[in-house]
Amino acid sequence: MAATDLLLTLNAGSSSLKFALYGLSQALPLLAHGQVEGLGDEQRPRLHVSLADGERHTQSLAHQAGRPDHDTALDVLLALLQAQFPRRKVRAVSHRVVHGGPEFAQPVRLDAALLQALAAFSPLAPLHQPHNLAGVRAAQAAFPAAVQVACFDTAFHRSHPFVADTFALPRRFYEQGVRRYGFHGLSYEYIARRLREADPLRAQGRVVVAHLGNGASMCALLNGRSVASTMGFTALDGLPMGTRCGQLDPGVLLYLMSEQGMSAAEISELLYTNAGLKGLSGESHDVRVLEASGSAAAREALAYFVDRARRELAGMTSCLGGLDALVLTGGIGENAVGVRAALLRDLAWMGIHLDPEANRDNAAVISSPSSPVCVRVMPTDEERMLAEHALELLARDAGSTLPPELTCSLD
Template identity: 60%
Template sequence: MPLLLTLNAGSSSIKFSLTPLPGAKGTPLPAPLAHGQVSGIGGAAARLSLRSSLHGKQEQALPTVASGRSGHEQALDAVLHWLEQHLPEEKVALVSHRVVHGGVHFAQPMRLDAQVLAQLDALAPLAPLHQPHNLAGIRSAMAAFGQALQVACFDTAFHRQHPFVADTFALPRRFYDEGVRRYGFHGLSYEYIARTLQAHWPALHQGRVIVAHLGNGASMCALRQGVSIDSSMGFTALDGLPMGTRCGQIDPGVLLYLLTEKGYSPEQLTELLYQQSGLKGLSGLSNDVRELLQSEQPQAGQALDYFVARCQREIGALSASLGGLDALVFTGGIGENAVPIRQRILQDLGWIGIDFDPAANATHGSSHAGAQPQGQISQPGSRVSVLVLPTDEERMLAEHALALWQAV
């Protein structure tokens, strides 16, 4: 039985799924045989957790990362080792990879070869937290499954039809022509949410929607009739909202000051902006919202206050881009699960037409028994609907790869 493997390497995790390939063209994908993730990469408690239709739910702690090897390489080794042990008779014929940055030229899923890999390598400085891990996963999968078709799906592709004013910086035009543009990210997540709205909330899909993908990486996207017209992220995945360890929007003059007056090297500045800032930097404690919510330290509260304020500000800005707002959708690890954060964001947005339901909010995505995974958390009469919808980037990876597979 030929199988489809998806690999989604994030900044602190690797998610994967394994699905039988349908025999006939046009046949929808069946449910995955197995899916799971390695979480906590870069920390002291990395774990592999998965659920398989044949082997049930399993978890295992990963050993200490060996000297000279990245946590992502170790995590990927753990995933491939599990596949070899538990599915030795099955053939992986198709592998779909999430690639964060596709630059100007990659606006649709692509079959991977040496030439494409070289072009993606050149984009690594634009996504240093992700692109090297994406490409390491591709090369490991090519070595492990030499006969499989390898497909890249790009997080930037969903945003490539932005209007010029949402796509550019006010720099000399030659930089835009060279590719210095606002690309936007989390496109696979936004595409999945757009399809979910089209299937289950078609009236909202046809309107003006902001999707808030809130997690260790966080951004927002403005959709009009399911099409991205603006995004909080820009040239790199640093811009916009503050994130777990990334700064979000910052005055470029601060960066010039750090370089010229504080003697930061480009390498030190990269480490500061990508690894030591955001919630982690503001709180001095953690990049994990769950830990910050439980902490009594004032810095934890201040970090969350800043995150909430920037989310509210971005909702206002993207509403202006859309010319109004019909729906706000929360997704991602924080957006789906952090009930107090959603409440704090929503409680001051009555001016925009949001009348949210605290009781409904408390029962969607929370960890207590009976909680619902998705649904509406605004009052029935609210002018702007508010939804909590789980995203599924792996499903988008699978569907895009299947389309290429069936076209070969």
């Protein structure tokens, strides 16, 4: 791999396109990162780029014809990267793909047949999968000769035992793929790797990682491997989230269909985009907005989030037979001091003793020195995990170098 080789990561959501650009070497130096936000909105779409030297760029996409989509966003992004890194070559693009079904337990090279197979999982992740694959197609058009790599959010959880992977339904449904897949796997895998560096002894033990953000879940790790997750067949299950409902009695769905006359599409819209903190509060999906609101509905929404998180934490601990470490990550886990304090209050019976001052200071360790369970706050980095996976796949498939025909220039 030449010094000019580049590795691009893409994380395409419904209205955003996150990216990071790395030098393609073992150290994976970060050269640029950012996102396009507001896709599909004629008034608000903007590109934000931060370069390694601290330089920042912001560019509006509102002048683009029609409503800017992922193809348009990638075109604008590539034009800016071309200006910043002239004549450097993108040899690989690593994509976050939320759903890999029961088959995929590791990253794979993408081709037309695989893209078609992955599209079949779109009903299981309607907010993510179609946009993930749209990002892949846009990158294929922009870099027709580059290696395209798919990294799956479900792959990390394929180590689950059967009891954590199934529902109490007739076995034929499990064989057809109706099972608990778990999500946020790239985040959990990144945290598992970094925890081995920060605290190798506890990383070999019983760890719960709480990825708390607009999407929220928890994962039980035993010696760095996922053994249980709060999310299930889709990314709706488990914890309440910004706009998603979390755990819900299935009888509610039967009631909505039979008594409220709601269609499948209407129920999907309700559960994915109008539930969670947004639905409970009637105000916002954003914890920062709710904390500042002061309204009774906002307080109750946050209290519900904390209550369900405490229940799930106890459940994940039960799956492990005890707890050695708890790691909080994601936008809420990394920044919401008040939510963290409420989540960890009065958990001495679990061996968790919070250090209030360390929590207020956003310290790396927020448990007291005497706490049997170490509580850490660790930033997650899904883009870095995408890059590490792509580098490992390229090394596994092609040794330490890539043939010239797999290169593609930004020019």
